[in-house]
Amino acid sequence: MEYINVEQAINRPGLRLVLTAGVPGPWGEAAKAILRLKNIPFTAVRQDGGAENAQLAAWTGQNSAPVAIYNDEAPRANSLDILYLAERINPLPALIPQDIDQRIEMFGLIQTIIGEQGFAWQRRLMLLQPLMNAPGREEMAARLGLKYGYTDEAAAQAALVCAAILTRLATHLRQQESKGSAYFVGSSLSAVDVYWANFAGMLKPLPAEVNPMPESLRKSYAELPPSLLQASDVILLQHRDYIYSRYLTLPLDY
Numbered sequence: 267m268e269y270i271n272v273e274q275a276i277n278r279p280g281l282r283l284v285l286t287a288g289v290p291g292p293w294g295e296a297a298k299a300i301l302r303l304k305n306i307p308f309t310a311v312r313q314d315g316g317a318e319n320a321q322l323a324a325w326t327g328q329n330s331a332p333v334a335i336y337n338d339e340a341p342r343a344n345s346l347d348i349l350y351l352a353e354r355i356n357p358l359p360a361l362i363p364q365d366i367d368q369r370i371e372m373f374g375l376i377q378t379i380i381g382e383q384g385f386a387w388q389r390r391l392m393l394l395q396p397l398m399n400a401p402g403r404e405e406m407a408a409r410l411g412l413k414y415g416y417t418d419e420a421a422a423q424a425a426l427v428c429a430a431i432l433t434r435l436a437t438h439l440r441q442q443e444s445k446g447s448a449y450f451v452g453s454s455l456s457a458v459d460v461y462w463a464n465f466a467g468m469l470k471p472l473p474a475e476v477n478p479m480p481e482s483l484r485k486s487y488a489e490l491p492p493s494l495l496q497a498s499d500v501i502l503l504q505h506r507d508y509i510y511s512r513y514l515t516l517p518l519d520y
């Protein structure tokens with residue numbers, strides 16, 4: 267993926283999307299997938315994972331990715347704000363259900379996958395644990411740990427929280443399957459399908475042929491404790507593979 271830097275991006279018109287370069291950050295991958303599904307063009311702007319990203323902080327008030335900046339509107343650093351922006355720029359295909367009950371169901375599921383303390387948040391605490399005292403990684407790990415609430419106690423709990431979430435997501439998909447639907451909500455694609463497809467990589471990354479992520483990162487993702495392996499119902503990855511095959515673009519490009 268070609269990136270411009272923050273300085274080049276600030277005065278550009280249109281949609282700029284700040285993304286972590288070189289790794290498949292699930293929040294960023296999901297934001298890209300949503301924009302691509304809707305055929306919304308964007309300029310990719312570089313963020314360096316775990317680094318200070320001082321210019322990004324000065325521009326957007328925070329230094330994580332993704333951030334969407336649309337013309338001269340305020341930067342959107344929350345994934346759901348980015349989703350709503352995408353729905354506004356191009357309403358079709360709609361990824362937020364019209365039906366209010368389905369909408370409530372969908373946002374609850376999304377928050378459980380991508381939100382603070384959700385699946386990905388907890389999984390990140392697990393991935394940070396071996397880095398906290400790793401030689402040469404201390405500065406990055408300390409920065410990420412501080413930002414995302416790392417404590418040894420939280421990391422020790424994280425696998426069980428993740429497992430409980432995965433079990434619930436799998437139950438949900440099984441219930442949908444019994445009604446003849448391959449989707450999380452109702453009988454068609456919604457944003458939660460796109461999020462889960464992109465976040466399932468934190469359980470099992472897509473293979474190297476379509477996802478050339480750094481080997482060290484792939485190795486750390488592969489070390490799953492028994493509680494997570496047990497909670498990993500095959501339907502979770504079958505859903506991911508189905509959504510990629512029908513709606514999303516491979517190989518990943520970051």
Ligand SMILES: N[C@@H](CCC(=O)N[C@@H](CS)C(=O)NCC(=O)O)C(=O)O
Nearest residue numbers: 291293315316317330331343344345
């Ligand atoms: N608030 C964000 C989540 C942002 C987030 O967790 N970003 C991570 C993705 S791995 C990140 O940028 N990590 C690298 C860093 O903080 O430098 C959202 O709702 O989209």
